[in-house]
Amino acid sequence: MIRRIEPNSRLSAAVVHNGIVYVSGQVPDTLLASVETQTREILAKIDRLLREAGTDKSKLLTANVWLADIMTFDEMNRPWEAWLAPGAAPARATVEARIANPGYRVEIACSAAL
Numbered sequence: 001m002i003r004r005i006e007p008n009s010r011l012s013a014a015v016v017h018n019g020i021v022y023v024s025g026q027v028p029d030t031l032l033a034s035v036e037t038q039t040r041e042i043l044a045k046i047d048r049l050l051r052e053a054g055t056d057k058s059k060l061l062t063a064n065v066w067l068a069d070i071m072t073f074d075e076m077n078r079p080w081e082a083w084l085a086p087g088a089a090p091a092r093a094t095v096e097a098r099i100a101n102p103g104y105r106v107e108i109a110c111s112a113a114l
Contacts, residue, residue, distance in 0.1 A: 005052055014049045016114070020061070021053035023110045031103025035072040038106045039079045046110060055114050058085035063092040063110040070096035076106055 006013035014023045026045045028038035050056050067076060073094060090110065099107050 005049060014053055016053050019114050021050060021055055021112050021114060023049050025107045025109040027104045027107050031101065035075040035105045036079050038104070039076050042106060042108045043079060043083045046108065050112055053114070055112050057083065058088045059113040060088060060090035061111045061113060063090045063108060065092065065094040066097040066099055066107040067094065068099050068105045072105065
């Protein structure tokens with residue numbers, strides 16, 4: 001069975017299949033806010049989507065982080081590290097990329113076990 005969470009014509013915010021939830025790239029609500037603020041906003045969205053799927057951040061498997069400017073790596077990591085469940089860091093990649101909206105400084109996608 002495949003369960004789609006918040007689907008639209010282009011994508012689903014998350015998809016649950018075979019014991020894994022796949023969270024699509026989440027972006028902040030506040031354009032041009034600091035990377036720390038944008039990261040916190042995104043992590044709150046991820047928490048909500050994981051909860052709706054029936055899991056939580058302690059079961060993260062992977063994460064992909066895109067930064068508009070790799071020099072903000074440490075600024076993104078402060079809220080990221082504070083948010084992670086102890087001992088539950090996922091496999092993660094972080095890269096610099098041009099993000100769809102120039103006001104977005106961070107985008108995060110992840111997967112988690114149910």
